[in-house]
Structures are given as structure tokens and as C-alpha cells.
Amino acid sequence: MYGMLYESVQHYIQEEYGMDTWKKICQIVDCKHNTFKTHQIYPDKLMPDIAAALSACTGESFDFCMNFFGRCFVRFFSNFGYDKMIRSTGRYFCDFLQSIDNIHLQMRFTYPKMKSPSMQLTNMDDNGAVILYRSGRTGMSKYLIGQMTEVAKEFYGLEMTAYVIESQNDICGGTAGPIKLTEGPLTVVVKYRLDFDNRDYMAKRVNIVAHPTQLKMPPVDLNVFLELFPFTFVLNHDMKITLAGEKIIETWILHNPGVNPKTFIGTHVMDVFKCRRPKDTKIDWNTILQMRTVLFEMELIRTGHNRDAYDAALNMDYENFDEMSLNEAQTMALAKADEFEKEQEKEQEEAAATKHDEIDPATGQRRPSVGLRSILLKGQMFYIKDVDSLIFLCSPLIENLDELHSIGLYLNDLNPHGLSRELVMAGWQHCSKLEIMFEKEEQRSDELEKSLELADSWKRQGDELLYSMIPRPIAERMRMGQEHVCQSFEEVSVIFIEVMNIYDSGSTNVQEAMQAVNTLNKVFSALDEEIISPFVYKVETVGMVYMAVSGAPDINPLHAQHACDLALRVIKKVKSHNLPDVAIRVGINSGPVVAGVVGLKVPRYCLFGDTVNTASRMESSCDPWKIQLSNYTALKVRDVGYRVEARGFVKVKGKGDMETYWLLEGPEE
Ligand code: HEM
Numbered sequence: 001m002y003g004m005l006y007e008s009v010q011h012y013i014q015e016e017y018g019m020d021t022w023k024k025i026c027q028i029v030d031c032k033h034n035t036f037k038t039h040q041i042y043p044d045k046l047m048p049d050i051a052a053a054l055s056a057c058t059g060e061s062f063d064f065c066m067n068f069f070g071r072c073f074v075r076f077f078s079n080f081g082y083d084k085m086i087r088s089t090g091r092y093f094c095d096f097l098q099s100i101d102n103i104h105l106q107m108r109f110t111y112p113k114m115k116s117p118s119m120q121l122t123n124m125d126d127n128g129a130v131i132l133y134r135s136g137r138t139g140m141s142k143y144l145i146g147q148m149t150e151v152a153k154e155f156y157g158l159e160m161t162a163y164v165i166e167s168q169n170d171i172c173g174g175t176a177g178p179i180k181l182t183e184g185p186l187t188v189v190v191k192y193r194l195d196f197d198n199r200d201y202m203a204k205r206v207n208i209v210a211h212p213t214q215l216k217m218p219p220v221d222l223n224v225f226l227e228l229f230p231f232t233f234v235l236n237h238d239m240k241i242t243l244a245g246e247k248i249i250e251t252w253i254l255h256n257p258g259v260n261p262k263t264f265i266g267t268h269v270m271d272v273f274k275c276r277r278p279k280d281t282k283i284d285w286n287t288i289l290q291m292r293t294v295l296f297e298m299e300l301i302r303t304g305h306n307r308d309a310y311d312a313a314l315n316m317d318y319e320n321f322d323e324m325s326l327n328e329a330q331t332m333a334l335a336k337a338d339e340f341e342k343e344q345e346k347e348q349e350e351a352a353a354t355k356h357d358e359i360d361p362a363t364g365q366r367r368p369s370v371g372l373r374s375i376l377l378k379g380q381m382f383y384i385k386d387v388d389s390l391i392f393l394c395s396p397l398i399e400n401l402d403e404l405h406s407i408g409l410y411l412n413d414l415n416p417h418g419l420s421r422e423l424v425m426a427g428w429q430h431c432s433k434l435e436i437m438f439e440k441e442e443q444r445s446d447e448l449e450k451s452l453e454l455a456d457s458w459k460r461q462g463d464e465l466l467y468s469m470i471p472r473p474i475a476e477r478m479r480m481g482q483e484h485v486c487q488s489f490e491e492v493s494v495i496f497i498e499v500m501n502i503y504d505s506g507s508t509n510v511q512e513a514m515q516a517v518n519t520l521n522k523v524f525s526a527l528d529e530e531i532i533s534p535f536v537y538k539v540e541t542v543g544m545v546y547m548a549v550s551g552a553p554d555i556n557p558l559h560a561q562h563a564c565d566l567a568l569r570v571i572k573k574v575k576s577h578n579l580p581d582v583a584i585r586v587g588i589n590s591g592p593v594v595a596g597v598v599g600l601k602v603p604r605y606c607l608f609g610d611t612v613n614t615a616s617r618m619e620s621s622c623d624p625w626k627i628q629l630s631n632y633t634a635l636k637v638r639d640v641g642y643r644v645e646a647r648g649f650v651k652v653k654g655k656g657d658m659e660t661y662w663l664l665e666g667p668e669e
Pocket residue numbers: 001002004005077082083085086100103104107111113114115116117135136137140143144147148151
């Protein structure tokens with residue numbers, strides 16, 4: 001389904017439910033698109049999936065969400081100026097309801113691959129109407145109610161309520177997916193009752209009094225129609241073709257070279273046509289009689305595709321054929337067809353031999369498939385009382401000159417007054433203009449996609465940098481606008497790790513300094529790898545000292561154990577690096593601290609209090625490759641299985657004699 005529908009959904013979900021809800025929905029439906037491209041096609045199931053996700057996020061029902069999306073679409077397409085098109089469909093809401101098919105048809109140059117639904121107004125009265133919706137997509141039936149409700153309100157000032165009278169295959173679609181009971185695509189058929197004030201429209205219909213001169217009009221000779229609409233055909237009650245325009249017969253011969261042209265007349269319509277729209281329509285007299293306001297699309301069945309046989313068949317003067325010579329013409333046409341087939345096979349072998357590219361280097365376009373494309377006729381079935389027949393007043397649906405050629409037709413085959421030519425030429429110009437526009441749009445949206453990705457990566461890098469200076473929970477609070485983030489913690493464990501013998505600060509040797517920086521970087525990177533948030537948080541590095549904390553900013557009752565685990569891990573890890581002469585020593589102390597972000601230019605998360613000073617002393621008075629715990633920390637972890645050894649009383653600067661412990665190992669695994 002085209003991106004335009006998804007753009008409207010994304011726009012209004014973000015506007016009415018917020019960006020976070022939209023992000024959550026994208027996560028749920030695994031949608032990778034930051035934006036949707038208007039003219040790009042996306043999976044149909046995404047629409048019901050997004051509705052199911054919105055329903056899960058908001059508690060609204062699935063139907064409510066699909067109805068909401070339908071309303072979003074109508075509100076959104078005004079951005080493209082389509083509201084003017086809706087307003088011009090007719091004075092009354094019923095006029096609009098009968099023009100929806102046409103609206104989609106007129107948009108087929110802009111959305112060439114559109115598979116739009118078909119709508120048929122089957123009944124009207126003062127209080128509303130009944131409309132029949134057919135589509136190859138599941139899950140859109142409530143979407144349509146939203147669209148019609150919004151159009152009725154926005155463009156006709158009508159309050160409309162709609163409900164489903166009966167339906168077939170109207171299942172929700174989406175990833176859960178329709179359970180395909182039958183092979184091939186499902187056709188969804190839904191009949192709605194629309195309740196709205198329709199008195200004006202009904203009154204208008206009654207008041208149109210035919211002018212007296214119109215009352216006694218002479219019947220029109222059907223051949224006039226066939227001249228005006230050379231692709232037209234007439235059907236009797238058995239739905240057999242009783243009359244046909246010159247061009248439809250010619251085209252049928254062209255597409256069915258071996259068949260006797262005379263057989264076209266008298267054949268059942270469904271033996272020579274496929275009904276493309278409305279889907280799955282029963283082609284019988286009574287059904288079609290009910291569908292006079294519906295736009296039909298009939299595709300001519302073709303059995304063959306060769307020009308020469310056509311010329312041969314066309315140049316035959318069938319009028320004077322008796323049965324025998326008629327077969328002669330057929331034989332000749334078939335011989336021509338065989339010849340053509342052989343030529344084609346030879347050409348394809350040559351093409352295969354010369355690595356015939358699918359893409360024509362001259363135009364960069366895919367080479368058209370050899371042979372003729374079938375022709376699609378669009379029109380309405382009218383009942384002509386005088387001859388008690390149905391006439392299919394139609395024109396060929398041809399988008400551009402390439403398509404005209406691929407069907408084997410020329411501009412002068414198209415009826416001059418039927419606007420088909422103008423449409424083809426306009427379509428052709430429109431398409432080429434559109435192609436340029438699409439390319440530009442593709443380019444712009446690719447650039448937008450790239451800049452969004454770049455912005456994303458910068459944001460990620462910025463976040464990483466920020467989180468390296470400030471713990472994530474603190475950064476999020478500051479991002480939400482919380483000013484001075486300062487907190488006191490009853491008890492944390494502070495860890496100081498010093499890298500020793502790495503550099504003689506008195507030395508002036510640059511080489512040594514460079515070497516020291518490299519080694520320090522290796523050791524600190526190894527320490528960084530052991531920091532597992534939210535259990536332990538890296539606070540800072542000052543010179544050769546690496547400071548960490550457990551129990552802030554995330555409260556953590558096991559802070560002492562996590563601090564000791566970190567210490568044991570880093571001793572083991574740095575030892576495993578076997579860096580010559582390098583050693584580390586670790587000091588840990590537990591107690592209360594105050595923590596907060598200080599500084600504007602380079603904000604830092606800092607800890608304050610005597611607990612920090614003591615932890616630092618535990619490190620600075622520790623032996624290489626050892627972990628020294630304060631008395632308080634040692635008693636805390638000894639009770640939970642950590643092996644500690646009393647070091648005795650240590651003279652600690654600014655603290656006097658302190659009883660400290662060595663940490664030997666963690667609890668038995
Ligand atoms: C000028 C306005 C409109 C434009 C440009 C437009 C265009 C489209 C496009 C591009 C699609 C997607 C089809 C596909 O990707 O295959 C679509 C689908 C659809 N349109 Fe329209 N449309 C318009 C007005 C309307 C209105 C007014 C209604 C009904 C009140 C309507 C009913 C639908 C429905 C129900 C679908 C869903 C597809 C389905 O059910 O199979 N459209 N339309």
C-alpha cells in the first residue's frame with residue numbers, strides 16, 4: 001500500500017498520542033522506517049499491525065484505531081490538495097459516494113501501482129444510503145468508515161453513522177494475517193448502512209422534471225453509440241455480445257490471431273473478457289443491472305500476440321468466405337503465427353547468446369516484454385430500454401504512449417471526442433513530469449533518511465559521551481529539565497584503583513611519557529570493560545587513579561559485594577595482560593556520600609564525603625596487586641562468604657591508626 005496512507009497515520013499518531021507512543025508502535029511492529037515515502041509501496045499488513053499496536057498502547061479497540069486512521073487519511077490528504085478534488089465531486093454527499101471509484105481512477109498516474117477498492121451505492125433514501133465495498137485487502141473495512149465519516153463532516157457538514165449490514169472475508173488482516181480458506185487472494189465484500197440527512201439530495205432527484213421536448217425523444221440507433229465509442233459492446237439477457245464497436249473487434253483479432261473474428265459476436269462476455277473491477281463480480285443480467293453506477297474494468301483476453309498474423313487475418317475479406325476458404329484464412333494466420341513464434345525463439349536464442357541485457361542501455365529502462373499487452377476497458381454498464389440490452393460504454397485505460405504501442409494501438413484508434421487521446425498524451429506528459437518529481441522526491445527522502453541516520457549516530461555518540469561523564473539516570477533527569485541533581489546516599493562502596501610503576505613523573509623523556517599513556521590507556525580500558533552498570537558506575541580517572549562507586553546513582557543494597565567483585569575481577573584481568581613492571585592496587589570503603597553534577601562546561605558526576613577520602617587512603621596505603629578494605633567494608637562482606645585477612649592497624653594520613661583487611665577471594669561459586 002502506498003506510503004501516503006502510512007504518512008497520515010504516522011503524522012496523527014505523533015500529533016495525538018505523542019512521539020513516544022509512535023516509537024513504541026514502531027518497536028512492536030518492527031517498523032524500521034523513520035519516515036514513509038508518499039509514492040513508495042509498503043506491506044499491506046503494516047496498517048492493521050499499527051492499529052493493533054496502537055490498540056495495545058492505548059487500550060482503544062482495533063476497530064476504533066482503524067476508524068481513526070481513516071479519518072487521519074482524509075485530514076492528511078488536504079496537504080496534497082486532494083480536498084479540492086473531493087469538494088468538486090458533487091454538490092451532495094451521495095454524489096461523492098458515487099465518485100470514489102473515479103477519484104482513485106483519476107489518481108492512477110500519480111499512484112500507478114494502486115490497487116484501490118471499488119464502491120457501489122446500492123440504495124439511497126432520505127435518511128442515508130447503502131454502499132457496497134469490495135477490496136483485495138483485509139482489515140480496511142473500518143478504515144473506510146473513518147474516511148466516509150470525516151468526508152461527510154469536513155466537506156458536507158453532515159453527521160454520519162455507519163454500520164456493517166453484512167460482510168464476507170472481513171477479517172482484521174495484519175501479521176496475524178487472514179487465514180486463507182481459499183487459494184488465491186481474498187476478496188473482502190462489506191455492505192454498509194450509512195445514516196445521514198439525505199433529504200436534499202433525494203428532493204433534487206425528484207424535482208428534476210424532464211423538459212417537455214425531452215419527453216418524446218426518438219430512439220437512438222445503437223450504431224451511433226458504436227461509432228462514438230468504438231470499444232463499446234452490447235449484451236443481451238444471456239450476457240452474450242450482440243453488437244460491438246469496430247476497434248474492440250480489431251483489437252480482439254490482434255490479440256487472438258488464430259481465431260475467426262466472426263466468433264466475437266455471439267460469444268458470452270466472460271469468454272472474451274476478464275472483469276478486473278469490481279473484483280469477484282457475478283456477471284449475470286440481474287446483478288449487472290443493479291450496478292449501473294459502478295465503474296467496471298474489463299480486460300480483453302488474448303491468446304496470441306503477433307502482429308503479422310493479425311495483418312493477415314485483418315486483410316482477409318471474411319464477408320465472402322465460405323466455410324472452406326475461411327479455414328484457409330485461419331490456416332494462413334496460424335502459419336504466420338508459427339513463423340512468428342520461430343522468429344521469436346531464434347531472437348531469444350541470439351539474445352541469450354549475446355547476454356542480452358534486460359535493461360536497454362540507451363534508455364536505462366527495462367526492455368518491454370516481447371508481444372502485446374492486453375487492453376483494459378473502463379466504463380459503466382447502461383441499460384437501454386428501447387433494445388432491452390446492456391451497453392458497456394467504455395474507453396481504453398491507457399496511461400501513456402508506450403502502453404498504447406504495447407497494446408498494438410495508435411492514437412487514431414482512440415475516439416477523438418472521448419478524451420482518451422488527451423488522457424494518453426496528458427498521462428504521458430504527466431508521467432514523465434512525475435518521473436522527474438519522483439526521482440527528486442526519492443533523492444530528497446534518501447538524503448533525509450541519511451541525515452536522520454547521521455543525526456541518530458551523533459545523538460548516540462553524544463549520549464555515550466554524556467553517559468561517560470554522568471550516569472544515565474542522572475542524564476535522563478537533567479534532560480527532563482531537572483536542574484541541580486544532588487542526592488545523599490545512606491551507604492555506598494567507593495573503589496579506588498591506582499596503576500603503579502607506570503611513569504616517573506620526574507622524567508622529561510617524551511618516549512617514556514608516550515609509552516606510559518599507551519599502557520595507562522590499556523589498563524583503564526580493561527577496567528572499563530569490567531564496569532557493569534547499574535551495579536557499579538565509573539566516576540572518574542585522575543592521573544593514574546581510577547575511581548568507581550557501587551550504590552549510586554542507583555541504590556544497591558549489595559554495593560559492598562559488587563565493589564569487591566569488581567576489585568577481584570580487575571586484579572585478575574590486569575594480571576592477565578602481563579604488562580611489564582605494571583602493577584595495580586585497590587582500596588575500598590563503604591559509607592554515606594553526597595553525589596551531584598557539578599560544572600557547566602564539562603559537567604561531572606562527583607561524590608563528596610569522608611567515605612571517599614577513606615577509600616582513597618585504603619588505596620594509597622595498599623600493597624601492589626592487593627585489595628585493601630576498610631574495617632566496615634570487610635565486616636560487611638565477610639558475613640556473606642568473602643575471604644578476608646586482617647592486615648592489622650595501618651597508619652592512615654588524616655585518620656590515625658585504622659584496622660584494615662586484605663580481600664583474598666570471593667564467596668565459593
Ligand atoms: C483524492 C483523494 C484520494 C487519493 C489520492 C486516494 C489514494 C489512495 C491510495 C494511493 C490508496 C492505496 C492503494 C494502494 O496502495 O494500492 C488508497 C486506498 C484506499 N482508498 Fe483512497 N484515495 C483518495 C480518496 C479516498 C476516499 C475519499 C475514500 C473513501 C471515502 C478512499 C478509500 C480508500 C480505501 C478504503 C483504501 C484502502 C485500500 C483498500 O481498501 O483496498 N480513498 N487510496
